[in-house]
Amino acid sequence: MSRLSAAVPPWLAHALRAQRGPVPWSAVVRGALAAGPLLLVAVLSGRTSVGVVAALGAMLAGINDRPGSRRAAVRRLGVPALAGAGGLLVGSYAGQHVGAVTLTLLLTVLGLLAGAVSAVGPVASGAGTQLLVAAAIGAGMPLPEPGWQRALFFVGGAGWLLVLRLALPTPGAIAGDYRFDGERDAVGGVYDAVAALLEAVGGPDAPGRRVALTAALDHAQDALGGPRLRPYASSAAERRLHAQYAAALPLAEAATALAWAGEAVPARAVEGPRRLAVAVRTSTHTGPLPAPARSAPALRALDDALLHAADTFDRGGDDSVLHTRRRTATSLARTVLGSAGREYGLRVALCFGAGVAVAQALHHARWYGSHAHWYWLPATAVFLVKPDLGPLASRVICRAAGTVLGAVLFAGFAALLPRPAGLVALVALCGALIPVATRHFAAQTAVVTVLVLSLVMVGGEPGASWSRIGETLLACAIVLLVGHLPALGQRGGGVRARLTHAAEAAHVYLAHVLDDGTTDDRAGRWTLRREAYRALAEARASIDLAAAELPALARHAEGTDEVAATLERLVDTTTACAVQLDDNGRLTPEHTERITALLDELAEGRERAGLVVKEGQALPVPLAG
DSSP states (O other), X not given: OHHHHHHSOXXXXXXHOOOOOOOOHHHHHHHHTXXXXXXXXXXXXXXXXXXXXXXXXXXXXXXXXOSSOHHHHHHHHHHHHHHHHHHHHHHHHHHHHSOHHHHHHHHHHHHHHHHHHHTTOHHHHHHHHHHHHHHHHHXXXXXXXOHHHHHHHHHHHHHHHHHHHHHXXXXXXXXXXXXXXXXXXXXXXXXHHHHHHHHHTTSTTHHHHHHHHHHHHHHHHHHHOOOOSSSSOOSHHHHHHHHHHHHHHHHHHHHHHHHHHTOOOOTHHHHHHHHHHHHHHHTOOOOOOOOOOOSSHHHHHHHHHHHHHHHHHHHOOOOOOOSOOOOOHHHXXXXXXXXXHHHHHHHHHHHHHHHHHHHHHHHHTTTTTTOOOTTHHHHHHHHHTOGGGOOHHHHHHHHHHHHHHHHHHHHHHHHHSOTTHHHHHHHHHHHHHHHHHTTSXXXXXXXXXXXHHHHHHHTTOOOOHHHHHHHHHHHHHHHHHHHTOSOSSSTXXXXXXXXXXXXXXXXXXXXXHHHSOSGGGHHHHHHHHHHHHHHHXXXXXXXXXXXXXXXHHHGXXXXXXXXXXXXXXXXXXXXXXXXXXHHHSOOOHHHHHHHHHHHHHHHHHHHHHTOOOOTTOOOOOOOOO
16 A cells, blocks of 8 residues: 555545454444344334434444444444434424525524534534534435424434443453443553554654554543543442553653653563553453663653552552543634634535535426435535545545445345345445444445435335435535635634644643643643643644645645644653653753754744744743753
8 A cells, every 4th residue: 555655646545545453343233233123113113214214313323433432432422413313303394494595594504503613523523414414314305203203213213323332242352341341442552552662662663653652542531531420430440440541651651751762672661561451451460560671761760650550450549530631611612713613614514505505406406306305415515525534535536436336236236125124134234334334435435325225215215326426426526616715714724723732732741841840740741741642643633634635725734744743752852851850850951952952943843834823832941950
């Protein structure tokens, strides 16, 4: 794939790239038991339309059913499902009681709101998507039930999948309480990532391993930090996992400092974190851990962290602090109303509104014949405009290819399978395939196309395979056009907003380490370090995505990758400074010179990239101790 990426443009290479990893068998089982059985029960009871709505709710929830903990799944599946129910309610009543022009304006405003809110984060983005898709379905799919019943059955379908997620044990998860298998795997992954970074210290793979460690820590925080009825971990098993996660933070800090120094560490230093990872996953004791030599500050910090972790694993712990801070209403509003929220909200509103307008025009012109199913075009535009599904050109290519493939496959299945039993079985099969198909947008589109067309036919509509292709191509053209309009807010606003946030988080972290002391408030320092690295990871992901756009769009993010690289080196250096100060309370000339040089480089890079430094946010220059 690396040779292919070098031979083709980035936007095309992204379209050909698929995620890799083991098959998520537990998600496959849940998918098979969700939409298909719900539809079967409804067909047998004579309420087919109810089954169609419930299956749609389960299908959209299945797209969000990703690896992680059960607690995190409540938010990841539940919040978008509730937003989808609200969209279905609004769309159903609007489609029945207002004209085409008013409906188009109403849904356009809804798109503006959903797009702006999507800038908050992945869960908000999923909620915005389901809100708009369900609104289009509610307005465009003729169903006999009133709007409130549609919303109720939609939530019921998604809720059924969530019940399966909470109740079914993960295959192979036999250690400890199976309810926390996702948390155990996530915390164990942190220790594995620490070991991998230590193993790569002094080599060319160290920067990539440090990025992988950040991703593992982010995943563990998300897995442990899901919604709860009480403000703390209530069971002994969960409190133990929280303590084991907290014990990994000083290990991660020491490993990052060793990677910054660049001197290879003894092989025995890697063995300790690996044994800790096994102990987390198997709920067993670690046994004796090999101690590294204490010849340098970072090695002494690593040894101390291993001793602390071993004590935590052997004696248990009651540390429920995840070293995160809740986002305030003010910060959320600032994100929604900021440059990223405004830019994305405008694009979603124009794409979704234009999709509704074109679909309404074609519907009233009898493009669809005597059957009303015009929701496909605007719903497709919603998926196409989502940047977290890939660069714009890649999304368009994958959506078009996936729709054509799915329509052709469904036409073949519809000609061969008995009705409705064969189509119900096809829905169950597609539900099982969604967790695997989410690795590539084209594959996901093909599976969803077959599933939706099966639901439409079971619900009494004739085959619409070929019209779906035409509607998809129209949606692709709309999104390509709107995506390249020049005057929709600041170009690259999302990238710049995330990079500015990362720079601010780096500033706060560095100021804390240099000015506020370290030893007396390590928990606060770890919280700031986690925020800085998470913000950097989000900025880097956004920059990499922008770099894979077509040249007309990619040029608006030029220079931001250099700023991100400088910030990464600055935060790594700050971590090394924290370890040095813990050891003897003084910075070496190497530390101060490196920070000073990085601050100068960062100021120049931000100026070239057009990133504004707010007054009062100049980064501190360290003084030699």
